[in-house]
Every structure is written in structure tokens, then in C-alpha cells.
């Protein structure tokens with residue numbers, strides 16, 4: 001078998017932690033917890049319900065919520081849809097104005113684009129050249145008819161961090177709902193929805209060593225708020241999200257979140273050390289630019305522009321390293337990343353930019369090999385162009 005490329009794309013998804021796989025596998029077969037958690041008439045159902053409720057508490061504990069405030073979904077995309085469309089539609093009598101930023105995930109931006117078609121007015125905050133959204137920008141954008149602010153905690157391309165506590169305080173003071181997309185930050189940065197005055201918070205399992213296909217939306221209970229359900233059916237999840245709960249998925253997410261809470265500090269220290277090693281090594285190769293604020297970001301994400309090399313050549317030559325590129329293929333063409341574009345990175349540099357993302361299973365050996373490979377490739381490419 002051919003050797004697999006070095007996996008440095010943890011911001012796209014993570015492998016599932018072995019202990020999480022073990023917990024999930026107990027919820028599939030006849031001798032396990034396979035039943036429908038909504039079955040009320042037999043013990044199989046009660047046991048599945050207990051497993052799901054235990055997992056709900058594990059998710060709640062990591063974000064400082066009450067378990068009754070956690071709504072299961074299929075992932076952060078669905079959580080974003082439920083939060084943003086649900087809050088806007090349920091509160092449209094109070095106002096039509098919404099605030100977000102230009103560097104949100106597509107799951108957020110596309111919800112706002114749809115709401116604009118429905119007659120809402122959206123302000124898209126412009127990030128600084130360092131990829132930062134400042135709370136003062138939110139303060140300046142708030143209007144009498146603003147009903148919702150939605151900002152991500154950690155940016156998935158840059159790793160930059162928004163001061164959500166300060167934005168939360170601002171919004172609470174003005175009676176405006178505040179949604180946070182925490183898909184990249186849950187389990188990496190401390191989150192306390194109460195202390196941070198967050199009303200709605202999207203999370204998923206697969207960015208933090210849980211399975212793909214499951215997520216949750218935190219919906220504040222006190223004071224109560226209204227969001228409109230986006231999926232209708234049997235009235236599961238207090239009517240917010242119908243559909244039979246996937247016991248194994250919920251259990252996997254709960255286990256991954258509890259583990260993340262236990263390992264957060266240790267993981268962050270290791271990842272920070274490896275990230276520094278990678279950054280220093282790339283720096284000595286020369287001709288590199290680090291995108292986004294480097295002082296306060298999540299160290300697991302390193303977005304690097306390689307000057308003077310062609311983006312397509314770069315990604316092709318780097319087939320032994322699994323990373324994301326600063327370009328996105330649309331149906332028609334290859335477009336530079338809208339996040340890099342929003343912070344003023346010229347298209348040519350965006351095309352020759354790579355996002356390295358490091359995680360729990362990255363080793364020091366992975367980093368030294370990566371530096372060797374990148375060094376060799378840059379040398380080859382420079383010979384090619386001279």
C-alpha cells in the first residue's frame with residue numbers, strides 16, 4: 001500500500017478518537033443501545049433515551065449550558081440554519097435588520113443571502129487586514145430595528161478569534177439576539193454561554209474528534225427566546241427539530257465533548273508547540289506570508305501564502321501533504337478564497353496560499369517531514385520558474 005499523505009487538515013474534519021468509536025459502537029447492535037430514544041413503551045427505548053440524555057449533558061457541560069438548552073442537529077450547518085433563519089423568521093415583527101461578517105462560514109452566509117431574498121436587510125462587517133472583527137464595529141452597526149447578530153468564534157480559514165463575550169454584552173444590553181458559530185472553537189477555547197451572553201450557539205462533533213453528521217444548537221431558555229423550527233415532523237427536541245435521534249451519533253458527540261473538556265489544555269499546549277515549529281520552519285524557507293492576526297489566534301490553524309510560486313503547481317507538488325488551498329472550485333472556475341479576499345490578500349497570493357491545520361494526532365515527525373517536503377517543492381518550483 002502506498003504511504004498516506006501527512007494529514008494536516010484538522011480544520012476540515014478530524015479522525016474520531018478511539019474512545020469515542022468505542023462508545024458509539026455500543027449503540028448499534030441488538031445487544032447494545034440501538035433503540036429509538038423516543039420509544040416510550042419498553043426498556044430498549046428508555047435505555048437509549050438515557051444514553052442520549054447523558055450525551056446531552058456532556059455537550060451542555062462543555063459550553064456552560066443547561067442540558068435542556070441543547071437541541072440535537074445533523075451538524076453545524078443545520079445548527080446555523082436553525083439559529084439564523086429560525087431567529088429571523090420568528091422575530092420579523094420586531095425588525096428586519098441583521099448583522100454578520102464577510103468572513104463567516106458559507107453555512108452562515110448562505111442563510112443570510114436567503115433571508116435577504118425574504119426582505120431582510122443584512123449588514124456584513126468588514127474584517128481588518130488581520131482578519132479581526134472588532135466589537136466596536138458591531139456597536140456602530142446596531143440599529144433600532146436590529147434583531148440578530150451572528151458571528152463566528154474562531155474563523156475556520158485563519159484561526160482568528162472574535163471577542164464574543166464583549167459582543168454578547170453589547171447585544172444583551174440592546175435586546176438583540178446573538179448567535180455564535182462555535183464549530184471551530186468548541187473544545188479548544190473555554191466557552192460559557194451564560195457569562196458570554198450568548199443566546200444561540202452552533203457546534204458539531206466532527207471538528208473535535210467526534211463523528212460527522214451530528215451537531216447541536218444551544219438555545220437559551222431564560223429569558224425565553226423564540227426561533228422557528230426549520231424541520232417539521234414528530235415534534236422531537238421540544239418541537240425545534242423533528243426526527244428520530246441517532247443514538248450512536250449523540251453518544252459519540254457527548255463522548256468527544258467530554259474528552260475535549262478533559263484534554264483541552266494538554267491538546268492546546270502540544271498543538272501550539274507544533275504550530276510554532278511549523279511556522280518557524282516555514283519562515284526560514286523565505287518568501288512566506290502568514291495570513292491573519294498571529295498573536296491571539298487558535299494555533300492549530302496556520303494560513304500561509306507562498307510568494308512567487310504558482311498555486312496550482314504548489315498544491316500538485318504537495319501531494320504528500322493533505323492541506324486545504326486558498327482557492328475554492330466553483331462550478332465555473334477556481335476562485336480565490338472569499339475570506340482571504342476580504343482581508344485584502346491579492347488573488348495571485350490567495351491562490352498560492354495553504355491552510356495547514358494541526359490536531360490531537362499530529363506528531364513532531366509529521367511537522368519535520370512537512371518542512372522537508374515543502375522545502376524541496378519550493379526549491380523545485382523556483383528552479384522551474386528561473
Ligand SMILES: *Cc1c(COP(=O)(O)O)cnc(C)c1O
Nearest residue numbers: 075076077105107156183184204
Ligand atoms: C465545519 C464548519 C461548519 C459546518 O459544520 P458541519 O457540521 O460540517 O455542517 C460551520 N461553521 C464553521 C465555522 C465550520 O468550521
